[in-house]
Amino acid sequence: MRSASWYGDPESYELRQTLSKLQGVPMQNILVGSGIDDLLGLVVRVFLNPGDVAVASAGTYPTFAYHVKGYGGQVHRVPYTDELHHDLTAIAYAARKREAKIIYLANPDNPSGTYYRGSDIKRFLDDVPNHCVVILDEAYIDFAPEDAKVQTEDPRLITMRTFSKAHGLAGTRIGYAICNSEIIDAFHKVRLHYGVNSIAQAGALASLNDREFVQSVVREVEQGRRDYKRLGAKLGLKTIESHTNFVCFDMGDAATARRTMNELLKRSVFVRRFDSPPFDRFIRVTVGSPVERKMFADIFEEVMHVTSMS
Structure with missing residues (x-):
């Protein structure tokens, strides 16, 4: 591929432009990263100081906890319900009680595969303290029912999606976050600007055009x-x-x-x-x-x- 000799576009401009049209959000509310794992690390760097607390379900996708611990934070784990769903009430309560800075929530969940409706997530956000941001990991959203998608412009919500699953591009390492533009601006201060290679960007763009x-x-x-x-x-x-x-x-x-x-x-x-x-x-x-x-x-x-x- 000829463009492999070039650096990837540090702004992922063309890809963000296409995502903006497809997702119905402004380009300034989208950040492309080298997979959700990369984006999780950015959130932790921006919002968590050493000793701060993050909340997640006990047994959910472990890479979030890896980043929290790596930057000196603490992870408070909340047990799943008996039906192997996130316990949204208990998670919101733990975030308030422990003054958590970040909540991590995968929907559909990894490893259970269960999901919540978007309306349930929206009600959950009403219970989350204002000082806390919520990571909504939607890596598997393409496989979920349509009602799993969240319709909200809550400034605390950071939605993450990937090209690794339904798009078949796991090896290229590319994903994106949708959130408040002020949060995006903070990410720009700490992200690796050439971290997403040109082949990954070209593959992601092609996949978006091949529904x-x-x-x-x-x-x-x-x-x-x-x-x-x-x-x-x-x-x-x-x-x-x-x-x-x-x-x-x-x-x-x-x-x-x-x-x-x-x-x-x-x-x-x-x-x-x-x-x-x-x-x-x-x-x-x-x-x-x-x-x-x-x-x-x-x-x-x-x-x-x-x-x-x-």
Whole structure:
């Protein structure tokens, strides 16, 4: 690619211009970064001083806590509900009680796959203290029902999206944040200006102009989730109703989940398992292509037979 010899546009101007039209927000309210992980670090740098508190669900996407701890902050973790949803009431209460500077919320959630309606998130924002910003990680929003999207101009809300999932560009590392322009201005003071390469910007722009591809990915993932749910039922395993591109299988307890993961790894199948309860008893499996799903199903059935005999 000829443009690989050039630095990426530090303003991501063309990409932001297209995103502005698609999302219906001014360009000055959009910042492009090298994936959501990069953007999470910017929020922590801007809003958190050493010793300050951030609030997140216990067991949710761990990279946010990685940044908080790296910059000297503290993470207060709130347990999930029994239905494996974020406990929005408890999160807002913890933010008030501990004078938190940041709340992190993934919707749909990683690793559970559950989601809240946008109207629920909007009501949640009403309970959040004014001094606290809310990161809404919408990495999986393309796979969620339409009512998951939040309709609000709340200046405390920082919405993050990625090209890694439905757009298929995980390896290029590119995502974006939508928020108040004053927050964007603060990000510009600390961000790595040439951190998003030209290939990533070109790929993201092309993907935005190919909605049929994205829609085809979403449709295939929906079918894959149904396949995995049937597979779980066949094997006597409960699954969490997912609105992402993965499905969590309930293995019953942490030891069985760990043993299953290791047996799959011996057969060159990589799945996720988490150390934090309540997710330590689950394995999380990404929805692959039809061929990959068939291969996984065959191997998973074999592993279940092996683990049941041990």
